[in-house]
Amino acid sequence: MNEVIRTESLTKKYRSLRALDGVNLDIREGSVYALVGPNGAGKTTLIKILMNLIDASTGRASVLGMDSKRIRGQAYTQIGYVSENQEIPEWMRVSELLDYVHPFYPSWDADLENSLLKQFDLPRDKKIKAISRGMKMKLALASALAFHPKLVVLDEPFGGLDPLVRDQLIEGLLERARESTVFLSSHDLTEIESFATHVGYLESGKLSFSEELASLRNRFREIELTFTSPPQLPQSVPSSWLQMKLASNAAGFIETNFDEEKTPENIRRVFVDVQDVSSKPMNLRSIFLAMARKGGEV
């Protein structure tokens, strides 16, 4: 599979602030890649560089095999981009916007446009300024999907939307995910978990990790240990153990590098008198909370 997005040591500085700090990223064709991280982590900056809306200070980025600095004009016939901050021409009606944008795309699919309008419950004749924020996001997504883009880029698409609208957006996206690569940024971890195939974590401009979601889930485990007597805090523990807690006859931590065989062995080496070891899979939210507390490095 080809890389649809690739960045090499991408850095963006705003005077003394490093919004991006040497980001290396590879996104494979067909994946649904979620870039997550706290507000101000640099997610929007990264997307804007990829879309050639702003320049990187150093480093390189390519999108669909093109240097991102050359993305303009006809390159956008293959990219559907939606951002929560976009200034849509609000003086138009919903149908006028779609009719206007349609001739720019040779691959525009009128049937798909109609089905997206129906799926998103978009009122054709309403002025855009009169519809809700959620409706505007759905309209922007419909206009970004109706031409079968190779790449869909979404910057915080779910921010501030009610659950019903979010579900509609995700449903619409998933239906198109078969033919497109999807790259989105969000801090809404619950939604992402349901459909992302890959995930990257960006904090303070640095990409802490970037991997398949399934592998991430396999890697992280909440470990609980039971003892017959109160355990002693060991002098040193493996670096992959986070948030070690001790109780009267129990202990717990988060293993960031879980292995069915090796992890119990390591535990018994550290806690010789451990009676029972149990492990629980973690959801994405718990994983990121744990990482955020540690400072991102895993």
Next chain:
Amino acid sequence: MDHILHIFRKDGRRHWPEILASLVLLALYAHLNVHPWQKPDYRSFLFGRLFSLKSAVTPVLLLFWSFMIVRVVQSETLVGDRQWWITKPYDWWKLLFAKLFFVVVVILLPLFFVQLYLLHGEGFSIFRNLGGILGTEFALSVVLFAPSFSLAALSKGLGQAFLGLVAIFLGAWAIYWVTDNAPSGNMSNFADTPQSIQTVLLVSAIIVATLFQFARRKIWSSRGLIMGTFSAVLLIGHFTPYGKYVERAYPLVSNPPARISLRQPNESIGGHTPFDFSDNISLLIPLKVSGVAKNSVVLVDGMTLALKTSDGTQWSRGWFNQWLQIWSEDERESLSYQMKRKDYEKLKGSTVQVQIQLALREYREADITEVVATGSPFRDPRLGLCRLGTFRTSSVGTVECLKPIRSPGLMATFDPKQAQCYVADEDYAGPELTPVHAWLGPGDNGIPDPGVSPLQEYSIYFSQSKPWVPREDSSGRSTLVRLCSGTRIRLARPAEAQRFRLKLQLDNVPFDALVAGSF
């Protein structure tokens, strides 16, 4: 082309109120300007009698067009990174052409038809003036529409565009101020090469910055280009040796076509005490003139002045613009020069040696024709459509004319002995009556004037040093010579014969007698 029309149609739908307002204003303009001599001048209720509707409609129209261009270009704002359209497959040049197409279709095309209508309304040939009309539209596009377009491309929203407009006015003022305060900068219009460079630089920067902004949307690079060019223009304005340009253009000659010398000042002209509050003191330098050929006029374009007192105090400044015409009948003239008060204070009460240099041009009559002024409007191929002026404050008379595209350069003369038109009841033609002249500078430098109207409204002012003829009965009353119906006017194209420079000197001049007053 499809995308260009597609964007154009969208702009048409979006901006129909502005388009409608533009067409209404243009129709009003056409209504007020067709047959301008046959209708009263409407007065606006809003401004009372201060401004006429006719004089207000042109600036309003121009301002509105600028506003509309800013609005239309900013429909796809080129500043910022949150606009919806910038991640859509727009080709930048198609977007640019769509906006240019809007200006052509919504502004230039209706204006073109209005211009044809106005020309036809005054009985001028449409086909003969098509090139001129296109020239004025091109000039209007360069002078007004291109900067408006650029302003829109380099700003986000009307607020920023307004700030940009303020910056343009401040910049223009800065260029004017720096140039005017440079040595001999008062005659900067005679330094053709630096002025051409400045104009080319500014126009190029406006065009290149706009193109660059459309193509790359690098706002600070585009604005930087404009600012850098403006700084270069400012530096050229400040450091150009204007005096050298004047001296090169006006060589010293040994046998000038006019005899000009300095004469001692007359107390009736000079000898005034300037107001205490004025910073600039006006000096009047009296001249004795003669020797100008009958079919010629000598123009004084500029003057330097140097004053030296017996105790060694010296004062001099560079070249200063003058607008004096010397005709064959003229004998005594004077030139005006301004001095700072602090310099005046140093020199007042002293006797000075006056040294001046004059930059002069001689024009001779060419292609001479004659026209007879009539009571009703009359036509002449050189003048256009004319009528005798109603401007009552003129000493001798005016002819008001309408001419397509550009007013002519003109040397016009009439002989009051033959005119026989006087304001007084009892006519009197004294033997001292001499020909009365009018001068219109040949402004034809090949570049059309920007403007909305295809008709240039201009006046030929006839003036004479002695328009008042004393009565023989010594009653002390005078009779005013006037231009009137039946007067034969001699018309000629001014052909430049030569440019030359004179150096004059006069000793023992009481400085205070040179002071004409203050501004």
